[in-house]
Amino acid sequence: xxxxxxxxxxxxxxxxxxxxxxxxxxxxxxxxxxxxxxxxxxxxxxxxxxxxxxxxxxxxxxxxxxxxxxxxxxxxxxxxxxxxxxxxxxxxxxxxxxxxxxxxxxxxxxxxxxxxxxxxxxxxxxxxxxxxxxxxxxxxxxxxxxxxxxxxxxxxxxxxxxxxxxxxxxxxxxxx
Numbered sequence: 001x002x003x004x005x006x007x008x009x010x011x012x013x014x015x016x017x018x019x020x021x022x023x024x025x026x027x028x029x030x031x032x033x034x035x036x037x038x039x040x041x042x043x044x045x046x047x048x049x050x051x052x053x054x055x056x057x058x059x060x061x062x063x064x065x066x067x068x069x070x071x072x073x074x075x076x077x078x079x080x081x082x083x084x085x086x087x088x089x090x091x092x093x094x095x096x097x098x099x100x101x102x103x104x105x106x107x108x109x110x111x112x113x114x115x116x117x118x119x120x121x122x123x124x125x126x127x128x129x130x131x132x133x134x135x136x137x138x139x140x141x142x143x144x145x146x147x148x149x150x151x152x153x154x155x156x157x158x159x160x161x162x163x164x165x166x167x168x169x170x171x172x173x174x175x176x
Contacts, residue, residue: 001124003034018128019045021053022107029053030104030132032125056108057138061088069111072143077134080126081119084134089114100124101131108135 005012015038022028031049035041059072070088077084084101089112095102097115105113121127157164 015041016125017041017045018125019049020104020107020128020132021046021049022104022109024107025109026056026058027053028056028104028108028132028135030128032129054136055139056110056135058110059088061090061112066091070113071110071138073141075134075137077130077132077137079129079133080123082121082123082126082130083118084127084130085116086134087114087116088112098127100127104128104131104135 001016001018003014003016005014014034014036016032016034017038019031019033019042020028021031029049029052031045031047031052033041033044033048035044057072058068059070060068061070069091071086073088075086077086086105089096091112093112093114095105095110095113095115097105097113098117098121100121101115101117105115117127117130119126119130153159
């Protein structure tokens, strides 16, 4: 998209490119680059996107049948005035979103999700960045399926019951 700066001699036009890369299986990256030529901006944005690839956690809506297909919980991302909220959806719903976040969510490998956005979503850069921020927040919290397995040890009273009961009998026998 062209970006212009007003100078004394007129206007200086530069081109800003937003590039999203993903493997459609849980990884997505976003790159932004501004340059004098379109090709240079795109090339730089591709490089930046490959360097910012993040894992996207996917989950279920309802029963855990089949592969994960939606976001694990309600997630929010914000950039500028734009706030994007991703809500888990039942299998078969599809991606209910505007055109811009739909492309990002598809590349992330999410098949079913509801979205809600507020702010000036006409600003494409902030809209894409807010969606990317929401996706990168999927691994920022701990849920029970990520907990480590804990082995519960016996309480000292239960562990040493035999010894404690023997000493109490000895004490009671001496008193009689």
